[in-house]
Amino acid sequence: MTALIAGSTSSARGQPPAMTVAEIRALAARLRDEPRLALLLDYDGTLAPFAPAPELARPDPALLSLLDTLTRTPHAIHIVSGRPRETVDLWLGHLPIDIWAEHGLWHRNGAGGAWTVADGAAADWMPAASEILAEFTARTPGSFVEQKSRSLAWHYRMSDPELGSNHASQLRLALSAALHDEPADILVGHKVVEVRPRGIDKGRVVRHVLAGQVPPPLIVAIGDDQTDEDMFTALPTSGGSVRVGSGPSRASHRLADWREARSLLGALVD
DSSP, rough: HHHHSSOOOOOOOOOOOOOHHHHHHHHHHHHTOOSSSEEEEBBBBTOOOOSSSGGOOOOOOHHHHHHHHHHHSEEEEEEEOSHHHHHHHHHHTTTHHHHHHHEEEEOOOOOOOEEEEEEEEOOOTHHHHHHHHHHHHHSSTTTTEESSSEEEEEOTSSSSSSHHHHHHHHHHHHHHTTTTSEEEEEEEEETTTEEEETTTHHHHHHHHTTTTEEEEEEEEEOOOOHHHHHHHHOOTTTTEEEEESOBBBSSSSSEEHHHHHHHHHHHTTT
């Protein structure tokens, strides 16, 4: 398990090896006594299963209990989500944890803390992107647009799988052509195509956690999609990265699904 903690993140994207039950327990035992541990945890697909609509993925009592228990440890807990700050604040704002919304654009430090926004997050491109997304929504039954403060997400989880996949590919190309001169990035996730301000990604969370920390904490980042790869890439050589679910990743290890992710976190407090 040493490789998971030291120099674990690869510069190449391959299929990380799946962790066995024994390895999950060994990692939890290793991290349990770590004096300076920071956990960076994605939400959708990592702590909770995907839902047909974003508002249906609210945390269940078991997850809330797990997170509450983790706050009673010395570890620093960061939820790093792509969701709007209003949603994560409603669901998790009562917990004394750091919360990051819209892939690191917004940050709230501890329960009841004020939200702060990253500097330089341009949004002039949003009307043009919104027009294109509206066109594809009209052509794709079951799809819809989630508008955030400075990003847009086109969800097609409830669409016909083949039609949704084809239109997602076409949408990515249409957005790339329309926004090629704009400070915006296009992301393809699990049944979602998202446009966000350039320079805003989950890697900035890693840099924030490390800033001014002497000695630096041991950071373990856990996530399930392309947006979490930014965290993995930004980790120092001492950090640990875990991909949840299948697919190519820069992480060194993999958990099968959100259930195993919860098992790992639960073992930290057993």
